[in-house]
Amino acid sequence: MKLTKKILLEESMMPTKWYNIVADMENKPLPLLNPKSQKPVTAEDLEIIFPKAIAEQELSTERWIDIPEEVYNIYKIYRPTPLVRASGLEKALDTPAKIYFKNESVSPVGSHKLNTAVPQAYYNAKEGVKHLTTETGAGQWGSSLSIAGAHFGLDVKVFMVKNSYYAKPYRQLVMKTYGGEVFASPSEFTQCGRDILAKDPECGGSLGIAISEAVEVALNQPNTKYALGSVLNHVILHQTIIGLEAEKQMEIVGDFPDKIIACFGGGSNMAGITFPFLRHKLSGEKKDLQIIAAEPAACPKLSCGEFKYDFGDSSGLTPMIPMYTLGHNFQPSQIHAAGLRYHGAGQLVSQLRKDGFIDAVSIEQQECFDAGILFSRAEGIIPAPESTHAIATVIREALKAKEAGKEEVILFNLSGHGLLDMKSYEQFI
Amino acid sequence: MKLTKKILLEESMMPTKWYNIVADMENKPLPLLNPKSQKPVTAEDLEIIFPKAIAEQELSTERWIDIPEEVYNIYKIYRPTPLVRASGLEKALDTPAKIYFKNESVSPVGSHKLNTAVPQAYYNAKEGVKHLTTETGAGQWGSSLSIAGAHFGLDVKVFMVKNSYYAKPYRQLVMKTYGGEVFASPSEFTQCGRDILAKDPECGGSLGIAISEAVEVALNQPNTKYALGSVLNHVILHQTIIGLEAEKQMEIVGDFPDKIIACFGGGSNMAGITFPFLRHKLSGEKKDLQIIAAEPAACPKLSCGEFKYDFGDSSGLTPMIPMYTLGHNFQPSQIHAAGLRYHGAGQLVSQLRKDGFIDAVSIEQQECFDAGILFSRAEGIIPAPESTHAIATVIREALKAKEAGKEEVILFNLSGHGLLDMKSYEQFI
Numbered sequence: 075m076k077l078t079k080k081i082l083l084e085e086s087m088m089p090t091k092w093y094n095i096v097a098d099m100e101n102k103p104l105p106l107l108n109p110k111s112q113k114p115v116t117a118e119d120l121e122i123i124f125p126k127a128i129a130e131q132e133l134s135t136e137r138w139i140d141i142p143e144e145v146y147n148i149y150k151i152y153r154p155t156p157l158v159r160a161s162g163l164e165k166a167l168d169t170p171a172k173i174y175f176k177n178e179s180v181s182p183v184g185s186h187k188l189n190t191a192v193p194q195a196y197y198n199a200k201e202g203v204k205h206l207t208t209e210t211g212a213g214q215w216g217s218s219l220s221i222a223g224a225h226f227g228l229d230v231k232v233f234m235v236k237n238s239y240y241a242k243p244y245r246q247l248v249m250k251t252y253g254g255e256v257f258a259s260p261s262e263f264t265q266c267g268r269d270i271l272a273k274d275p276e277c278g279g280s281l282g283i284a285i286s287e288a289v290e291v292a293l294n295q296p297n298t299k300y301a302l303g304s305v306l307n308h309v310i311l312h313q314t315i316i317g318l319e320a321e322k323q324m325e326i327v328g329d330f331p332d333k334i335i336a337c338f339g340g341g342s343n344m345a346g347i348t349f350p351f352l353r354h355k356l357s358g359e360k361k362d363l364q365i366i367a368a369e370p371a372a373c374p375k376l377s378c379g380e381f382k383y384d385f386g387d388s389s390g391l392t393p394m395i396p397m398y399t400l401g402h403n404f405q406p407s408q409i410h411a412a413g414l415r416y417h418g419a420g421q422l423v424s425q426l427r428k429d430g431f432i433d434a435v436s437i438e439q440q441e442c443f444d445a446g447i448l449f450s451r452a453e454g455i456i457p458a459p460e461s462t463h464a465i466a467t468v469i470r471e472a473l474k475a476k477e478a479g480k481e482e483v484i485l486f487n488l489s490g491h492g493l494l495d496m497k498s499y500e501q502f503i
Numbered sequence: 504m505k506l507t508k509k510i511l512l513e514e515s516m517m518p519t520k521w522y523n524i525v526a527d528m529e530n531k532p533l534p535l536l537n538p539k540s541q542k543p544v545t546a547e548d549l550e551i552i553f554p555k556a557i558a559e560q561e562l563s564t565e566r567w568i569d570i571p572e573e574v575y576n577i578y579k580i581y582r583p584t585p586l587v588r589a590s591g592l593e594k595a596l597d598t599p600a601k602i603y604f605k606n607e608s609v610s611p612v613g614s615h616k617l618n619t620a621v622p623q624a625y626y627n628a629k630e631g632v633k634h635l636t637t638e639t640g641a642g643q644w645g646s647s648l649s650i651a652g653a654h655f656g657l658d659v660k661v662f663m664v665k666n667s668y669y670a671k672p673y674r675q676l677v678m679k680t681y682g683g684e685v686f687a688s689p690s691e692f693t694q695c696g697r698d699i700l701a702k703d704p705e706c707g708g709s710l711g712i713a714i715s716e717a718v719e720v721a722l723n724q725p726n727t728k729y730a731l732g733s734v735l736n737h738v739i740l741h742q743t744i745i746g747l748e749a750e751k752q753m754e755i756v757g758d759f760p761d762k763i764i765a766c767f768g769g770g771s772n773m774a775g776i777t778f779p780f781l782r783h784k785l786s787g788e789k790k791d792l793q794i795i796a797a798e799p800a801a802c803p804k805l806s807c808g809e810f811k812y813d814f815g816d817s818s819g820l821t822p823m824i825p826m827y828t829l830g831h832n833f834q835p836s837q838i839h840a841a842g843l844r845y846h847g848a849g850q851l852v853s854q855l856r857k858d859g860f861i862d863a864v865s866i867e868q869q870e871c872f873d874a875g876i877l878f879s880r881a882e883g884i885i886p887a888p889e890s891t892h893a894i895a896t897v898i899r900e901a902l903k904a905k906e907a908g909k910e911e912v913i914l915f916n917l918s919g920h921g922l923l924d925m926k927s928y929e930q931f932i
Contacts, residue, residue: 079579082511150508151587151883158580162654180609182883184922224880225591244673247925250932251879450680451653454580454611493613493922496676503679 077161080177081323083154089318090141092311095349095422097137098356103425104396107383115393123292123300124308127197131308139311145193148225152181152188153315157323158488162452164472171475171482172329173468176320176347178489179455183221183248185214185490186343187303190312191222194301199226205298207231207291209259209284211238211339212412212460213245214490215303220254233259233287236279238412244494259284266290266389281416282388282402289391304340305386305395305420313346316487321350324485331363331485333471337463338367338376338434339414341423347487349422352431366471367423368463369436370414373406375399376427376434384418397424409439410498411459435467442466443502446492458490459498506590510603510752512583518747519570521740524778524851526566527785532854533825536812544822552721552729556626560737568740574622577654581610581617582744586752587917591881593901600904600911601758602897605749605776607918608884612646612677614919615772616732619741620647621654623730628655634727636660636720638688638713640667641841642674643887643919644732649683662688662716665708667841673923688713695719709834710845711817718820733769734815734824734849742775745916750779753914760792760914762900766892767796767805767863768843770852776916778851781860795900796852797892798865799843802835804828805856805863813847826853838868839927840888864896871895872931875921887919888927 096102105114120129131139141149160173178186198206206228210216216232223230232254239246239258246256259279260267264287270277277283285302292300302309324330334351336344344367354360367376375398384399386392399418400406406415419427426432446462448469449455457465464486475482492499525531534543549558560568570578589602607615627635635657639645645661652659661683668675668687675685688708689696693716699706706712721729731738753759763780765773773796783789796805804827813828815821828847829835835844848856855861875891877898878884886894893915904911921928 077576078514079576080514082513084511085507085509147506147508148883151591162580182885182920188883221880221883225883244922244925247928247932248885248922251876251885251925251928253880447680451650451682454577454617454650454654456611456677456680491611493673493677494925496673496680496923499676499680503676 077159078327079161080156080158081326082156083319083322085150085154087322088146088149088154089315090146091138092141093314093318093350093353094134094137094139094311095353096135096307098353099425101425101429103421106421107394109385109390109394119393123289125197125201125203125299127201128194128308131311132306142193142196145196148192149315154319155180157320160453163449166448166452167469167472167476169472169476170479171472171484173472174485175488176316178316178343178487179491183214183217184494185218185458186313186316186346187215187218188222189315189346190303190309190342191218192225193312195219195222195226195228198299199228203228203297203299205229205231205295206301207288207298208301208303209233209281209288210303211235211281211415212495213238213242213249214413216254216256217245217248217252219301219303220249220252224253230254231291232256233261233284235259235281235284235412236277237408241497242494248494259287261287263287264290280388280405285387286389286391289387304342305418307422309342310345310349310420310422313342314349316346317348317350320347320485329483330360332482333364333366333484335366335368335464335467335471335484335486337414337460337489338369339460340416341420343487343489345423355431365432366467367432367434368467369434370409370411370463371436371438372409373400373415374436375417375419377436379419381424381428386418395421397421398427410495411463413460414463437463437466443499445469446499447503455488456492457488458492459495461489506588507756508590509585509587510755511585512748512751514579514583516751517575517578517583518744519575520567521570522743522747522779522782523563523566523568523740524782525564527782528854530854530858532850535850536823538819538823552718554626554630554632554728556630557623557737560740561735571622571625574625577621578744583748584609586749589882592878595877595881596898596901596905598901598905599908600901600913602901603753603914604917605745607745607772607916608920612643612650613923614643614887615742615745615775616643616647617651618744618775619732619738619771620651622741624648624651624655624657627728628657632657632726632728634658634660634724635730636717636727637730637732638662638710638717640664640710640844641924642667642671642678643842645683645685646674646677646681648730649678649681653682659683660720661685662690662713664688664710664713665706670926671923677923688716690716692716693719709817714816715818715820733771734847736851738771739774739778739849739851742771743778745775746777746779749776749914758912759789761911762793762795762913764795764797764893764896764900764913764915766843766889766918767798768889769845770849772916772918774852784860794861795896796861796863797896798863799838799840799892800865800867801838802829802844803865804846804848806865808848810853810857815847824850826850827856839924840892842889843892866892866895872928874898876931884917885921886917887921888924890918
């Protein structure tokens, strides 16, 4: 029998609802806190920077939330994404493990970020917002929000971590082609940026700083809201489309994963692929399912961080989040996987980690790029530097399975391709 | 009823044979000529630089040629590619035309070039060849042959036009990540390169020079053959997988194109999508089908060239090809669509053009990039500079249809995405 390489879903089979894991958590996450009052954040608090619908989703405890038709129609540009049997990688490793990956790199921006950019732009436009602001590290998220904004007639300002801005010139051109406006952060455009530059004119920026700048503009400019590409519950909610599709696709081939692996930055791609499967572990039905978050050794919040209330940004503008964190002023070293250089882990993932449902590993850069190169040659797709963390972890697990002679089923998320990050590969080839 | 955005084919529906249009041409193309003897080229002549199977395909008159299983299995990494309803573009143009595009940009290298790189690497490996050489301009072809080589254990040497080598650093990194060896051409590696550098150390290179270097190595190094990415019949044969899939996909939605449009460089993507449909025009069954090749105004061989015997390269090493040509020494200006800067049109396309089956238009760069930006925002995908020529032509035709109030069916080939060519967009945004 010939191997089916790609397990496709027809558009008509695309899930019509997102999955909210809060509904199934025995220990609900601690609330976000308003940093001034120290009281739980309310929808009204959130509506200062987010539209009503997003604020509601952030606090929702509903299990299933409808995907609006307008969002669904744009998802169809690239979704459902293929589930792929990594037969080339299996062969290269000579492992008995069956390796599958969900290929989110087929999105036109090259990553999973569009899954939440589209609904966020939609809800903002629907409520009459005209301008969006956001931050971006590697540029995946900024590109996604730029095209999502174009779809719904919003203009988008992106604060891009300065080091990335100069290291990744193609990324800013992508954003600009889509109609986005891009600032190297810290910038002279905001008070917060100016303050930082006054102290340190050479500051290369960080995600925390870029968030502060984007939030400042959203607070001070009329008809403007802020959009975040990871960490928060509504972002994770939108990303569950990944796992919901993967679940249907695994059913088609009659497999259920023993292990699900994803790289970990703010948590959205990891939660997106794992939460729909994790619900079967929460229910007790799939007790042995193991979830592994793959972190860079340079920024290991789940592996080595502390669980406590901390800010989501570096200047303390956001609500306090109960989470695993390295401290909101933590400055990770300049690894290539810019999308993983974030100090905290978000509310849902952190609670689930605390309760033992999520494992974490942290990996050095060299091992990740070695894995990325091996994968490129075996499967043809050059992975994003972020995704190489997942692949390195998959390789470790597949080799363990080989040693144990176990035909394990491993699923991972290929969160994006690396074509716009080729400079990162230079020192490793 | 909800619109189906992407018309997918299951892997099991992928065509198992390529289509050779020669079998259905009433006027067969004139033969290639050996430049020394002025006699028709034989398989033996071709086997000096190509493997036997490729030489045979180049001269074959069989209508259908089996796709080897090993090739088929690698095609499955990205094929069948989606046929997409360009509903966003239709809306942006407010046209009654129904616009479809075949999305070849989903290949891991970002273009259709892999369709022929895979079989070429396969046939070489099968005949015991260990090393392949080739030239590349923009880098799409060099990337494709590098990963195809990796799949079949061949090492690949790519001579990349020196100007492109430095202007497109991401492209050479893609090739190197796949394991290819890349030389800035002219290089010190070949006699021909050394001769040129001795005369002009600053020489920026050309496709003609790069071909000469690649052929020199193939001729002088043991166990080494040469591979070409366009123009020749065997390349076009492999590319017919595009149109054969599209034909099945159009059947699924119950449409047949009135017009098929593709950009035109060496002809392989244009022939690839159109020939399977064109056979129904050759048979008299679909008399009204119109095929339009979209050329850059800087290199309009089909629109303004002369039909005659000419060399395929600038230094006169290749066989003489009966074709529309601007002259083998023609130097097109430095437009961004490097893949369309070729002086000739190939044997099959030229004969069909001469016999009135193919129309051609030529378009200025500004109109193409305007079209590319409009398409990016409407459909989310940033097209390759080459592909924008097809899109600009589609827009012209869709606006004509609007004026005439005609619900025309237009199909075009999105030959590649532009993510590795973002520098090209810089001056237009």
